[in-house]
Amino acid sequence: MRGLVFEGAGEVLVVDGLPEPRIEAATDALVAVEAAGLCGSDLHPYLGAEPAGIGVVPGHEAVGRVLEVGAQVTAYRPGDRVLVPFSTSCSACEACRRGVTARCSRGQLFGWGPPEAPQRGLDGAQAERLRVPLADSTLVAVPDHLDEPTAVLCTDNLPTAWEAVERTGLAPGAAASVVGLGAVGLCAIAAARARGAQRIIAVDPVADRRERALQLGADVALSPEAATDTAPVTCVVEAAGTPAAQSLAVGMTAPGGTCSVIAVQTTQRFAVTAIEAYDRNLTLAFGRASVRRTLPAVLAALRTGGLASPAGVCVTHPDVPLVEGPEAYRRFAAREPGVVKMLLRP
Ligand SMILES: NC(=O)c1ccc[n+]([C@@H]2O[C@H](COP(=O)([O-])OP(=O)(O)OC[C@H]3O[C@@H](n4cnc5c(N)ncnc54)[C@H](O)[C@@H]3O)[C@@H](O)[C@H]2O)c1
Ligand SMILES: [Zn+2]
Ligand SMILES: [Zn+2]
Structure with a gap:
C-alpha cells in the first residue's frame, strides 16, 4: 500500500509497499480513503513541538468507502461512504455515555503513536487504506447533501x-x-x-x-x-x-x-x-473535541442551512495527490499565503 510515513521532525515520506491494513478485530472496518485532511495537529510532531513515535502513517481526517468489515460490525457494509472522526470511540464506556467520546476508555487517535511505547499507535488516514477500530460506534455515514471538502471538515475541524x-x-x-x-x-x-x-x-x-x-x-x-x-x-x-x-x-x-x-x-x-x-x-x-458526539448537531445545522459550510473559504487545496504529501506538509507548515486546508488524495 502507498502512504505517508512520519519519520521524525520535518520528515514525512511517501512509501510504497507499506503493509496492507487488515481486519484485526471483529469490530474493525477497512476503509478506502478518498480524501484525507492535513491538519494543524499534524504539524506539532512535524515541527518537533510534540513527541511522537516514528514509522506511523499520519493523518486523522478521512472520508472514504468501506471495503470490508469484521464479523461484529452491523451498521456498515462494503460500499458505504463514511466519515472517519479523528479518534475512535466505543459509545459504551463511562466517558462515551457522558458524551466525552474524545476520551473513550478504549479510544485511539488516528495517525499518532506514543514516542516510546511497546505499541506503535494507530496508523492514520494519509494513505490508500485505513483500518478503523470500533467501526460501528466510530464511523458516521456521509449524508447525501454533503460535498467532499465539507465532509472532510466534518471529521475534525x-x-x-x-x-x-x-x-x-x-x-x-x-x-x-x-x-x-x-x-x-x-x-x-x-x-x-x-x-x-x-x-x-x-x-x-x-x-x-x-x-x-x-x-x-x-x-x-x-x-x-x-x-x-x-x-x-x-x-x-x-x-x-x-x-x-x-x-x-x-x-x-x-x-x-x-x-x-x-x-x-x-x-x-x-x-x-x-x-x-x-x-x-x-x-x-x-481539550480534545468529542467529534463523534458533536457531529450529529453539526450535520443537522448544515442540512437545515443554520450553519453555512466554511469549506469554500478554508479548504484552499482540495485535490493534492498523496505523492505530493511531503511538499504539502512543507507548504502548510510555512503558512504560505493562500494555503490553509489541504486535502490529500491517494
Ligand atoms: N482540541 C481538538 O480536538 C483539536 C482538533 C483539531 C485541531 N486542534 C488544534 O487546533 C489548533 C489549530 O488547528 P489548525 O488546523 O487551524 O492549525 P493552523 O496551524 O493552520 O492554524 C493556527 C493559526 O494560529 C495562528 N497564530 C499563531 N500565533 C498566533 C497569535 N499569537 N495570535 C493569533 N493567531 C496566531 C497561525 O498564524 C495560524 O493561522 C492546532 O493546535 C490543532 O492541533 C485541536
Ligand atoms: Zn485534524
Ligand atoms: Zn468509550
Missing part, C-alpha cells in the same frame, strides 16, 4: 470548532473572539455565526487568513498586535496554541467570561496565573 464555541457558553447576541485562523479558527467563525454571535473579532498574524475570516462573517479581523487594544468579550476561542496566543486570548476575555482553549497545547504551563484567573472570574475550557 468543523465539529471541533462547534464544540469550542459551545464551551464558551455563547448566548445569541453575545460577542465572540477567535484567536488563530487556521481551519479550526475559520470554522469557529462559521460556528459562532451559526450559534448567534452578534459581533465576531478574528485574530491572526497572517493577512490572507484574516481576509478569509471576513469572508466567513467576522466583523473585524486584526493582527495580534492590534487585538490587544480591543474591548474584551465574554466568549473567546483560542485556536492557535502558542504562548503569545494563550495570553492574548486570556487578555481578550472579559471578567466572568470563558476562554475556550481548543488548540492542542504543547507548553507545560498556560499563560495565566491563578491570581489573574481569580481576579478575572475567568473560566478556562480545554
Whole structure:
C-alpha cells in the first residue's frame, strides 16, 4: 500500500509497499480513503513541538468507502461512504455515555503513536487504506447533501470548532473572539455565526487568513498586535496554541467570561496565573473535541442551512495527490499565503 510515513521532525515520506491494513478485530472496518485532511495537529510532531513515535502513517481526517468489515460490525457494509472522526470511540464506556467520546476508555487517535511505547499507535488516514477500530460506534455515514471538502471538515475541524464555541457558553447576541485562523479558527467563525454571535473579532498574524475570516462573517479581523487594544468579550476561542496566543486570548476575555482553549497545547504551563484567573472570574475550557458526539448537531445545522459550510473559504487545496504529501506538509507548515486546508488524495 502507498502512504505517508512520519519519520521524525520535518520528515514525512511517501512509501510504497507499506503493509496492507487488515481486519484485526471483529469490530474493525477497512476503509478506502478518498480524501484525507492535513491538519494543524499534524504539524506539532512535524515541527518537533510534540513527541511522537516514528514509522506511523499520519493523518486523522478521512472520508472514504468501506471495503470490508469484521464479523461484529452491523451498521456498515462494503460500499458505504463514511466519515472517519479523528479518534475512535466505543459509545459504551463511562466517558462515551457522558458524551466525552474524545476520551473513550478504549479510544485511539488516528495517525499518532506514543514516542516510546511497546505499541506503535494507530496508523492514520494519509494513505490508500485505513483500518478503523470500533467501526460501528466510530464511523458516521456521509449524508447525501454533503460535498467532499465539507465532509472532510466534518471529521475534525468543523465539529471541533462547534464544540469550542459551545464551551464558551455563547448566548445569541453575545460577542465572540477567535484567536488563530487556521481551519479550526475559520470554522469557529462559521460556528459562532451559526450559534448567534452578534459581533465576531478574528485574530491572526497572517493577512490572507484574516481576509478569509471576513469572508466567513467576522466583523473585524486584526493582527495580534492590534487585538490587544480591543474591548474584551465574554466568549473567546483560542485556536492557535502558542504562548503569545494563550495570553492574548486570556487578555481578550472579559471578567466572568470563558476562554475556550481548543488548540492542542504543547507548553507545560498556560499563560495565566491563578491570581489573574481569580481576579478575572475567568473560566478556562480545554481539550480534545468529542467529534463523534458533536457531529450529529453539526450535520443537522448544515442540512437545515443554520450553519453555512466554511469549506469554500478554508479548504484552499482540495485535490493534492498523496505523492505530493511531503511538499504539502512543507507548504502548510510555512503558512504560505493562500494555503490553509489541504486535502490529500491517494
Ligand atoms: N482540541 C481538538 O480536538 C483539536 C482538533 C483539531 C485541531 N486542534 C488544534 O487546533 C489548533 C489549530 O488547528 P489548525 O488546523 O487551524 O492549525 P493552523 O496551524 O493552520 O492554524 C493556527 C493559526 O494560529 C495562528 N497564530 C499563531 N500565533 C498566533 C497569535 N499569537 N495570535 C493569533 N493567531 C496566531 C497561525 O498564524 C495560524 O493561522 C492546532 O493546535 C490543532 O492541533 C485541536
Ligand atoms: Zn485534524
Ligand atoms: Zn468509550
